[in-house]
Amino acid sequence: MREIVMQMDNVTMQFGGVVAVDSLSLDIYKDEIVALIGPNGAGKTTAFNVATGVYAPTNGRVLLRGKIIAQGHPTGKMKHMYAGTHIGEYNKLISHTPDKICQMGMARTFQNIRLFKNMTVLENVLVARHMRLNAGFFQSALNLNLHEERRLRRECSDLLDMLGLSDLMYENAASLPYGKQRYLEIARALATDPRILLLDEPAAGMNPQETDELSDFIRKIKEDFNLTVFLIEHHMNLVMDISDRIYVLDFGKLIAEGTPEEIQKNPAVIAAYLGVEEE
Amino acid sequence: MMKNTRSGSYAQPQEKTVKLSTVLSALVILLVYAAVFVAEQTLPSTSILFTVLKKGATYALVAVSMNLLNGFTGLFSLGQAGFMLIGAYAYGILTIPVEQRMNVYQYYDGGIVQFALPVVPALIIAGLCAAAFAFLIGLPVLRLKSDYLAIATLGFAEIVRTIFQWDKLGFLTNGSNLLREYPTFNDFNIKGADGEVTLYLSTLVPFIIAGVCIALIVLLLRSSYGRAFMAIRDDEIAAEAMGINLAKHKQIAFCVSSFFAGIGGAMLAMYQNTVQAKAFTSAMTYEILLIVVIGGIGSVTGSCISSFLFVACSEWWLRFLDQKQMIGNFEVPLLRNGFRLVVFSIIIMIVVLFFRQGIMGTKELPDLFKPRRGGKKPKRSVKEKAEQAKENAKEALQAEEQITLTAAEAAETGAAVAAEAAGEEAASLKDKAEEAKEALKEALAQEAAAAAEAETVEGGEA
Incomplete structure (x- = not known):
């Protein structure tokens, strides 16, 4: 069995009445490139933000190399509003700030570039x-x-x-x-010095040629730095090209997981992206 | 080719010019100190120049400490007067000679502190007191952002001002009475046996104190912590995601800034000879904020320069506006007590409206000695390009001539084959000509751009 670098267990993130991520569970093994895809507003970036400590999960937990880095259950007002499942399984509250999680070996990039401009x-x-x-x-x-x-x-x-x-x-x-x-x-x-690198839409705004260069680049750094890569991306060519496995989110729920070939044939995924014909 | 020349010009001379510019800056600073020393020995000690220099040095330190917080860490705090007050009082309380205590604390039986410290330890303790207060205030307040932080710190400064005047604390703070008789700047002058001053140091010493403190701040800013502060200023979310503990680093910046504000307060106490809590109003914080803005938010050099300019304007150059002035029999209108402040406000408005970057922007002293990368180099490369394009254009003209020539030749011989060949040649030449024409257009456009750029650069310099 290969080492699991990052694991999400039944992570639910609810903002007010909106369930942005609904009971998401996923495992990322060492030396893998895993993609998280889904239509706009599916909750991909929210899942990233929970993993990196920007948000504390409403329910569920996140593990990094076997250590719990975030765990939560609904408290206060959320107790009555909570619309997810798996209640009562994660009773201890654990949370770390993003800087602590970064020190533990999880690094990320941002969807809208956030460099130190000056x-x-x-x-x-x-x-x-x-x-x-x-x-x-x-x-x-x-x-x-x-x-x-x-x-x-x-x-x-x-x-x-x-x-x-x-x-x-x-x-x-x-x-x-x-x-x-x-x-x-x-x-x-x-x-x-990360063990796992989270890339939030690294190819956003790039033309096809630049996107190709980027996929070579991601493969190269994965080898050179001994990394595990978890990425969100909309460019399907890139995703299908470099991913070992793909998770598909729609309306916060995981609708499919598998290798690129499996995902391309999966009817649920096709329905989510293209819509279903009415009968 | 292009790439090579670029990397060469960036990587190599960078190292050398950094060193040269650092040496030149050190030289400039040394010259300023030498000039202060010489001026002090030669000019009469009552000259207004020394008042300006002493107060300017004090304000420079406080302004740089405020810049550390507002300009480099991005925390908009307005508590500087409060921390200065704490520093000034700590210094005064600790250094009043024991035999003078009965006299100063006349309503409080000589006060509770019955010892006196030398100046340097007292200065350091003054800074530490301010930093300790900052630590306690920082715990709740630094969670706030931008305007809210400003309001909270401003409120803190007002509370401190009131508490220090509180009757019940009179045994420590002398209530609303003055603190006096502690060592001032004038006590740094070295006197001979007959009481005559043999060596004037009363201006040089504040320069040295402020200089050492500012040098420490500059060292901090150049360190890894300084980079972390600037990262927080540029993007808090990214800084946190890159492993920078926001709470810890904001607290450090706040405490360090207050430490130096406290020392600045102690220097102000020395400058004023007496100290009273009533004087540390929020107006003082605004004065310092103005110095920071005029000098350039994010420039230590700018804060230093503008603090001297500010103090010189308010104490010296604009004083005449407060008095009635007669030119012959004509009394200049408007000039009366308080008009100085009106003019001052107008100057500030002009600065804020038209020179938003301040005097220095984010540049520092060594940057002034570096060859400008942005201004000169691209201009040259654009010119080169333009010249090359011109040559292309010449070729184009020749090609066109050739076209006409070959066409004429073809017509003369009348041979169909020759005409066909010539036509082909003409077509290729025509293509070339068109290409060249476009190059010419581009060249002209580039020349125009270069000229425009040169103009803007000159305009910027002016």
Whole structure:
């Protein structure tokens, strides 16, 4: 049995009366590329936000490498409004802030690019190394950790070199072309030393050629950095090309899972994407 | 080819110019200190210049501490006057000589503190007191965002101001009475045996205190923590997702900023010779906020420069507006007590409307000595492109001539085969000509763009 890197157990996320994610369970094994797809508003990004600690799940739990990183059950007003299932199975409340979860080895990128716009490309990547700093506050604040600082800079410029961004190292992040900004966001996520990388629509706004390059790129970093990749994407060519397995969400519910071939033939998926003819 | 030249020009000279510009900046700062020292020994000590320099140094430190919070960490806090007050009182309370205590605390039996500390430890404790208050306030308040944080910290400053005037705390704070008799800037002058001043240091010392503190802030900003602060300013959500603990880092920035505001408050107490809680109003915070905005939010150098300009304007250059001025027999209208503030407000409005970046934007002193990457280089490359395009255009003209020539030749010989061949050649040449024509158009457009860019750059410089 292969090691499960990330696991979601019956995760339900309800905002007021809206159930955005309904009892979602999925397992992601080591060294896999797994895609989460679904029509607009299916709850894909919400699922990502629960996994990375932005939202605490209304019910259910998330495990990262066997450790519970988020667990919740309906409390307060939600007790009466809760519309999901599996009530009473997750009685202990556990929650971590996103920075803690990132330190535990889960890194992410964002659907709408969120770079540190007034900082250079190199600084953007350096920020991601901040949490792994050995020096204490005073040592760092007085610039007494010159050795470590130099090592960090070298590591980060090597990383940028590997990803083909080293020409732009001293450029302002906001001045990069759109495609490069996407790559920089991935570079920044890689700098946190993740075990699992969550990519939220990495190919959004890219043309077909750039999308092809991106799928090669994702495969390459997966090998080079020994990663497990979990991604949300709308470009079906990319998804079918690189995914080992695919989960399909519709209206917050998991409607299918399987290999790309299975998903392409699955009638429920076709119905969700194209609609069903009335009889 | 293009790629190579670019990476070369970015990676290589970067290292060298950074070093050169740092050396030049250090030289400039050294010159300023030397100038202050020389001026102090040569000019009469009553000159208004020294008032401006002392207060300017004090305000520069407080402005930089505020910039650390507002400009670099993105926390809009307006509590600076409150932290200055805490620093000023801590300094005053700890340094009043024991024999003067009965005199100062005349209504409170000499007060509760019956010892006096030297200046430097007192300054550090003043900063620590302010930082301790900031820590406690920060626990609830830093959860708030933008405007709400500003209102909460402003409220805190007002509460502190009132509490320090409270009668019941008089044994510590001397109630609403003045604190005085503690060491001031003038006590730094070295006096000879006969009481005559032999070496004036009363302006240089505040410069040194402020300089050391600002240098510490700059070091912090250049460290990994400084980068984390700027990341929080640029995008809180992304910063948190990249493993930066928001609560911890905001708390650190808040405490460090307050620490230096506290030292700034202590310096203000030294400058004023007496200190009273009543004076630390929210208007003082606004003055400092103005300095930060005028200097450029996110520029330490800007805050320093603008604090001296601000203090010089308010204490010196615009003073004449407050007095009646006679030119011959003609009395200049409007000039009377308070008009200075009107003019001041107008200047500020102009700055905010037309120079929103402030004096420095986000640039620092070393940036001024670096060759400008944005301005000059692309201009040259555009020009090069334009020249190349011009050459293409010349070729195009030649090609066109050739077309006409070959066509004429074909017509002359009348041979069908020749005509056909010539026609083919003509077609290819025509294509080439058209291509070249387009290149010419592009070249002209690029030249125009380059000219426009040059104009805007010059306009920006002006």
